[in-house]
Amino acid sequence: MEMLFQWAAQLLQPHVQLEEAELLRLLERPPKPELGDVAFPCFTLAKMWRRSPQQIAAELQARLAGAQAEAGSDGPIPLLKAEAAGGYLNLFFDRARLFPRLLAQAAKLTLPRPGAGKRVVVEFSSPNIAKPFGVGHLRSTVIGHSLARIHEALGYDVVRINHLGDWGTQFGKEIAAYKRWGDAEKIKANPIPELLALYVRFHEEAEKNPALEEEGRAWFKKLEEGDAEARELWQWFVDESLKAFRKTYDLLGVDFDHYTGESFYTDHIPKVVEALREKGLLVQSEGAWVVDLSDMDMPPCIVLKADGTSIYATRDLAAAIYRHEQFGFEKMLYVVGAEQTLHFRQVFAVLKKMGHDWADRCEHVPFGLMQMDGKKMSTRKGRVIFLEEVLQEAVDRAAAIIAEKNPDLPDKETVARQIGVGAVIFHDLKTHRIHNVNFSWEEVLNFDGETGPYVQYTYARTQSVLRKAGWPTEAGPGGPDAGACCAADGGCCAGPAEGERSQELALETAPWIAGSKAWDVVLHVLEFGKAVERAAENSEPSQVARYLLDLCQLYNRFYHDERILVDDAAERDAKLCLTAAVGRVLRQGLYLLGLEAPAQI
RNA sequence: GUGCCCUUAGCUCAGUUGGAUAGAGUGUCUGACUACGAAUCAGAAGGUCGGGGGUUCGAAUCCCUCAGGGCACACCA
Numbered sequence A: 001m002e003m004l005f006q007w008a009a010q011l012l013q014p015h016v017q018l019e020e021a022e023l024l025r026l027l028e029r030p031p032k033p034e035l036g037d038v039a040f041p042c043f044t045l046a047k048m049w050r051r052s053p054q055q056i057a058a059e060l061q062a063r064l065a066g067a068q069a070e071a072g073s074d075g076p077i078p079l080l081k082a083e084a085a086g087g088y089l090n091l092f093f094d095r096a097r098l099f100p101r102l103l104a105q106a107a108k109l110t111l112p113r114p115g116a117g118k119r120v121v122v123e124f125s126s127p128n129i130a131k132p133f134g135v136g137h138l139r140s141t142v143i144g145h146s147l148a149r150i151h152e153a154l155g156y157d158v159v160r161i162n163h164l165g166d167w168g169t170q171f172g173k174e175i176a177a178y179k180r181w182g183d184a185e186k187i188k189a190n191p192i193p194e195l196l197a198l199y200v201r202f203h204e205e206a207e208k209n210p211a212l213e214e215e216g217r218a219w220f221k222k223l224e225e226g227d228a229e230a231r232e233l234w235q236w237f238v239d240e241s242l243k244a245f246r247k248t249y250d251l252l253g254v255d256f257d258h259y260t261g262e263s264f265y266t267d268h269i270p271k272v273v274e275a276l277r278e279k280g281l282l283v284q285s286e287g288a289w290v291v292d293l294s295d296m297d298m299p300p301c302i303v304l305k306a307d308g309t310s311i312y313a314t315r316d317l318a319a320a321i322y323r324h325e326q327f328g329f330e331k332m333l334y335v336v337g338a339e340q341t342l343h344f345r346q347v348f349a350v351l352k353k354m355g356h357d358w359a360d361r362c363e364h365v366p367f368g369l370m371q372m373d374g375k376k377m378s379t380r381k382g383r384v385i386f387l388e389e390v391l392q393e394a395v396d397r398a399a400a401i402i403a404e405k406n407p408d409l410p411d412k413e414t415v416a417r418q419i420g421v422g423a424v425i426f427h428d429l430k431t432h433r434i435h436n437v438n439f440s441w442e443e444v445l446n447f448d449g450e451t452g453p454y455v456q457y458t459y460a461r462t463q464s465v466l467r468k469a470g471w472p473t474e475a476g477p478g479g480p481d482a483g484a485c486c487a488a489d490g491g492c493c494a495g496p497a498e499g500e501r502s503q504e505l506a507l508e509t510a511p512w513i514a515g516s517k518a519w520d521v522v523l524h525v526l527e528f529g530k531a532v533e534r535a536a537e538n539s540e541p542s543q544v545a546r547y548l549l550d551l552c553q554l555y556n557r558f559y560h561d562e563r564i565l566v567d568d569a570a571e572r573d574a575k576l577c578l579t580a581a582v583g584r585v586l587r588q589g590l591y592l593l594g595l596e597a598p599a600q601i
Numbered sequence B: 001g002u003g004c005c006c007u008u009a010g011c012u013c014a015g016u017u018g019g020a021u022a023g024a025g026u027g028u029c030u031g032a033c034u035a036c037g038a039a040u041c042a043g044a045a046g047g048u049c050g051g052g053g054g055u056u057c058g059a060a061u062c063c064c065u066c067a068g069g070g071c072a073c074a075c076c077a
Helices: A001-017 A021-027 A045-050 A052-070 A095-107 A134-153 A169-181 A186-190 A191-208 A211-224 A226-251 A260-279 A312-329 A338-352 A356-359 A387-405 A412-429 A452-469 A497-507 A516-523 A526-535 A540-563 A569-591
Strands: A037-039 A078-085 A088-093 A119-123 A158-163 A281-283 A288-291 A301-304 A331-335 A362-365 A370-372
Touching: A001 A021, A001 A052, A001 A078, A001 A088, A001 A095, A037 A158, A037 A260, A037 A452, A045 A052, A045 A356, A052 A078, A095 A119, A095 A516, A095 A569, A119 A134, A119 A312, A134 A158, A134 A226, A134 A331, A134 A362, A134 A370, A134 A387, A134 A412, A158 A312, A169 A191, A169 A226, A186 A191, A191 A211, A191 A226, A211 A226, A226 A387, A226 A412, A260 A281, A260 A301, A260 A312, A288 A452, A301 A312, A301 A338, A301 A362, A301 A452, A312 A331, A312 A338, A312 A370, A338 A356, A338 A362, A356 A362, A387 A412, A412 A540, A412 A569, A452 A540, A516 A540, A516 A569, A526 A540, A526 A569, A540 A569
Parallel strands: A119 A158, A119 A331, A331 A362
Antiparallel strands: A037 A088, A078 A088, A281 A288, A288 A301
8 A cells, every 4th residue: 555655646746746745645545446546635736726626636637647658558657547536536556467566565564663672561450359350340451451462563562560459448348347247268168259248248338337437447557557467368358369360361361460459569658658748749638648739620639548548549659650660661551441530640740740751651541431231330239240251151152153053173162262252352342442331241242243253253264265275374372473474484475385486476467356356455454554553552452453354344255256266376376375464464463452363263 | 510531324333634425233124155164245224423503625523512421520449
């Protein structure tokens, strides 16, 4: 595509008084393939030349035709014709000559590496200890995991941090509840549900008996002051919870470099408070110590509560400073729900006031709520759906479909897991993260249409064709470089026995391309890098998911309408080469989203 | 009450720096497996892009305003 735009600019430049850069900026791709390969909108020229865009388009058409006649049919740029349509000048290139060159590009496609030598810290997942891992936490987990992989693929050095919710007044409450009603045996047998039940009961009883709240806060104060009993109970809750979380992470294929939760920063808090005090930023208000942010139209940021204990903002300040010292990031992403937007604006503002200019490189990556019946899910009210249950249902569904459609598939259990889990992850990543999503079993368990299984199916289809043709197929779980060319083993475009030949053929012409959908496919394959870069710039994995869905649709249309394994060797090899390129992009794209890509499903 | 976010087909959503007749999926109806995998593909139907102003040659996209929904607004995270 880039190449087409470059050529178009070169062709047009002698006839318009515009800089090449300006020209390139104006050029666009026509909305429909029948309209040509590159379009030049004449509206801006119309203003400068004081003539109608239609007139200008017609004139340019004539001029290009003249220039083309002069250059002859084998000029350096294979322009077929230029056509004025409305205020546009549409350029048609000689696809037969062009296709082999585009295909060669697609075959050795690699991602750009704008992140080389730069580090990015991604904080994500961050579930709360002693609470179940609900579908709500899934969002942070899969978005963060995908953003980490996307940045890695672009060359960044990525640090993944699980900022566990393992500190705060809630643990005072949990301890208070345990002391009153807890049963150690029950908890050992069934840790998270039992701990949750205690927590829920605490809030119910506190409605009637407000003194309980005070009791909870008192236990947190003890905990923060290092009280042995409090510490011991807390540690127990943490250990049990982590055991359960790790199982979920294994199933999802997610990992972290650091499980440094909020409690990790306890020791750093005094330093932060001292720094704030020294800079004169701390003022006392209603008994608490706060940083005033009224100059930025924000409510004050509480740093120490009236009882002297820390609050989550304090711990986020300490964490940010610690991480900056430790990792020296280019940027730091906080993948945390949109309901905490104000909190992060406050934290970043306080960092700025402290003189930490790198606060500008911290970015809250918000996402919409996971809702149930249009309402927020709530652990306290027991209105949650457990992620484990969702994943299990999805895997069961995948297994049932396999049993029905492909009973002879080897390693059925593994594939069912890959498909089921993939369906859940993809469903969460395919739309803009900021939208609220209403949880729906029907949607999550749907495997048709714009879904993870659809992309996985298309990938398996590419591998199936290659296998049939005796070409090498991709194996293994994918990886950071899965989309890179397999140049090491002699070139992607190569059948095993006839590598050189197909490469050479590919350099000539592809007369069959007229009317073939392979053209649309190869153009889209070449857009992969742009899609990934856009996803990183916007911290938006859905842009990769969207790209993959479009690629699948284009490839499936091509696959359905035309035969790949035709008798003509040149055509067959070109189509196989395209198929291999699509397969590589799909595999790497799935990897970037956190999905596996089984070769057969 | 104040601030932020959201609103596009019955439902769920795309729509890149403002560009040509606003696109998918799903659901409904109808077709295509003696073909390289039908978890697929094709066709039909379905739209005042929440309403109203404005900027522009041109607005789903930018500005203003109103409405509806969501979230947040100091000792929870």
